[in-house]
Amino acid sequence: MTESQTVLQPELINRLDSKIMYLGQLQSAIMTHQIPQIYELIDSQQFNEQIRQRAHADSNASLAQMVVDIHNELATFLAPELIHYLKAHFQFLVFEAIDGEPAIYQVFIGDWWNHRQIGTLDVLALTLEVDQKMMLTLHNVSQLPDGVNNNDNQVREIKQIMTGLQAFLDDETKRKLEVQVIEDQLAQLKENKSGLLGRTDKKAREELENKRELLLASQQRVPEVKEKLQSHQAEILKLEKDDAIHRLELEQILTYFDSVKSFGEKISYLYVDYLNALLQKK
Amino acid sequence: MTFDNFEYAQQLKKDLMVMQRWQVLVETLSQAETTTDILEVVDKILAFDVHEATILRVASEHWYPSTHWVTLAFAKLASMSSLSETSVVLPQLQKVAELHFAEFPNASFRFTSAPLVAGGYYLEEISQNLRVLYWDMSRRRFYLDTNQFGQLVQTEALQLAGLPALKSFQQRLTGIADQLREVDYDVDVIGIDAKNSLDLTMRGKDLPVDVLDSLFVAAAKQHFVLKSHQGQKTGATLQIADVTLDIIQNRDEKGHSFWHYDIIDNSQDVTLYSLLQQLPFLAQWYNVWLEQVGLKDHREVFVE
Secondary structure, three states: OOHHHHHHHHHHHHHHHHHHHHHHHHHHHHHOOOHHHHHHHHOHHHHHHHOOOOOOOOOOHHHHHHHHHHHHHHHHHHHHHHHHHHHHHOOOEEEEEEOOEEEEEEEEEOOEOOOEEEEEEEOOOOEEEEOHHHHHHHHHHHOOOOOOOOOHHHHHHHHHHHHHHHHHHHOHHHHHHHHHHHHHHHHHHHHOOOOOOHHHHHHHHHHHHHHHHHHHHHHHOHHHHHHHHHHHHHHHHHHHHHHHHHHHHHHHHHHHOOOHHHHHHHHHOHHHHHHHHHHHHO | OOOOHHHHHHHHHHHHHHHHHHHHHHHHHHHOOOHHHHHHHHHHHHHHHHHOOHHHHHHOOOOOOHHHHHHHHHHHHHHHOOOOOEEEEOOOOOOOOEEEEOOOOOOOEEEEEOOOOOOOEEEEEOOOOEEEEEEEOOOOEEEEOHHHHHHHOOOHHHHHHHHHHHHHHHHHHHHHHHHHHHOOOEEEOOOOOOOOOOOEEEEEEOOOHHHHHHHHHHHHHOOOOEEEOOOOOEEEEEEEOOEEEEEEEEEOOOOOEEEEEEEEOOOOOOOHHHHHHHOHHHHHHHHHOHHHHOEOOOHHHOOO
């Protein structure tokens, strides 16, 4: 044994001891179902600062690094209790596991058709990251007067355009008949072409031909107009779907919270609220 | 042209014998009490009508077309299938009797000939000109026209009569269908039997996503919520008071999706048609997407 080895040995032993102790504590916490302690062991700095209210606590990141390879197993162990808590406190949220990623859950708002993902739950970090853009939209919708939707104006405008397009299509039969009448009149003029009243006939023929041309050009637009109508219909459906979803989402949030803002705040306190709730149960 | 009096008398004699047979047939129809007897005699009447007694037939104003006798036979089956009264009315100057079912005081029905090579008859509501069903005695087929029956239940005449009337009418049709099934008819009256409201197959395959989105939006406007189906099945579900309307996706062997309705109603009172009658938003959606979401029926016999 060299001198340097002798000098380093106690430190090495200490470090090994602390690692062994860390793993032992984690094992014991799991065996005794001490969930707050598990979270403490995963990130002691956050736990001490937020739960014990100790400012500038030390980090145990180097120790916690040892169990990174069993994070999935830890998440699988921790998730049921957490999901149970979340379902009790946010009845309208739906949590869907992601295959192969037990630490991450997709969080949806409501169980209706087209329900939207509002955020992502990280079981180990105890965070529910919400889509801030969605929250802002919901906040804005909540400020609208009763019975008014976000997209009402747009829907109204598109419906106006559609009324015009539909009127154009409804005139199809009329246009066809007019073309037919003009064809007959042109045929009549051709029959009467005996040299008499030549100039008047020519002018009348030209007018009729121009009119026919215009009508036929309009007729040619029919498929394009039909396509436009369909696309506007799809556009309206999309806008109305968004409105319906916003309405349902807001309705659910306001059933349990005073405002979208307080719902967002409650979510942001998940770490503290959840662990305190568990500690109080003890 | 010389008139052969003797020959004419012989023809009359033949016709009188035919008429005697005719009288027996008509009397038998009026007295028939079983499905088999009714069907047998109406078969003979229809055959008779087509082939015999030309002299008297042409001359008589009391000669009625085949649709009239089909109406009478159907009235018999309808009476046997319901406690609600069925009456047969022959309007003045008409050659075909009308059917009146007590449950629908504002509606009247009649049979018309189907313009098909196979023949057969349509039962239709007169004022709305909407078909209810197709009845083919020779090939033993009895099919509901789901499109037009779906429209009929949405008309004012049937809406005024209300749900109990529709229930009674559907039970009547179900009763007739059961009678015919017993004598080996091919029967398809999908959707009218409240006791068999599962697995009602839709016509369309691979529904565009807009179909259910539209229902979601239409329902939400009326404060109903179309939800994703929870559990083993894929699809959507709509809760309407105590009734659940499930719209379920299935896959065929080629990988195409096809859909069906399940109506879950513990009291077994509700059918898809009663939902269409009671829920205008559902009816409107059903009408718009009929080619996809309409019930799968025997469209081949329903000439538009």
